[in-house]
Amino acid sequence: MSTTTAVDRVAATLREQILDGGLPAGTRLVEADLVTTHGAARHTVRAALRTLADEGLVTIQRNRGASVAGLDADAILALYELRAALEVEAAHLALAKHGDRLPPSVHQSAEVLRRACSRARPTWSTVSRAHADLHSTIVRAARSPRIEAVHDRLSAQTRLFLLYVRPYYTFERLGDEHVQLVADIERDGPDVLRRHLRAAAGTVFDGAVARERSG
Structure with a gap:
């Protein structure tokens, strides 16, 4: 039922x-x-x-x-800070609990995103969901129910944020970058994820500040 x-x-x-x-x-x-x-x-x-x-x-x-709702500069910064706190710590835990590797589920989610981005005619809704699922899968790999619960409550805002990233990325770049992100987390550690989140937030933050000043 x-x-x-x-x-x-x-x-x-x-x-x-x-x-x-x-x-x-x-x-x-x-x-x-x-x-x-x-x-x-x-x-x-x-x-x-x-x-x-x-x-x-x-x-x-x-x-x-x-x-x-939209995301102004303050909201973008706040979302970045919270996502970084949750996702970077989750990546630490995931690596520690899986022998310094990310589990197959994370690699599979990255591949799903790459395939969604490489279709002849990618749809934004499919790509957006696949992107959100990859980040959620990294968090789930930490096996920390409390971190996962808080992160789940951010899922809608995370997808909203991705709309603001969209003008700065091609589909191909988005897919390839996230496959590489998973590999780099395993090779260089969770701070790679922090830099990834900071770079995306910085790009969108600069755009938001410019819009606010021009408005």
């Missing part, structure tokens, strides 16, 4: 539209329009928007309604 509720279904549809770039940052999410589009009750739509707000994908303001 499925336990998926109407709220879950509306939230899932909107989540994917946001994370696939179909609903850009700042897009207003008008309850009445969503009720019509999704054939859902107003209280269902409202609950779905609250769910997405809890995930950091939607902003709800009194008297102004809901809109798709």
Whole structure:
């Protein structure tokens, strides 16, 4: 028996539209329009928007309604700091628990991402999910339920962040870089992962600062 509720279904549809770039940052999410589009009750739509707000994908303001959230410079920095703390420590633990190697699941996830990126016509949704799954698989390899639980709560924001990285990467580069990342973590240690996260955050941070200054 499925336990998926109407709220879950509306939230899932909107989540994917946001994370696939179909609903850009700042897009207003008008309850009445969503009720019509999704054939859902107003209280269902409202609950779905609250769910997405809890995930950091939607902003709800009194008297102004809901809109798709963006990542400003402060949010990008904060997300980097938290991801680095969790993922780098997870990589340390994963190597320690698997004989200074990453388990096959991590290599398999990296290969899935590479293949998604090397298709004749890659789809962003497939690539975005494969990218998120690779980073999650590294965390799961640590066998630390608490680290994994906190990291899971960042999954939506991590995919949102990747939308901001997208203009700076080709699909091919994204796939190849992450296969190399896994190899480098095994060869040189977890600080490689910290540098990887810092480089991506720095690129997006600089872009966010430029947009804020021009705005």
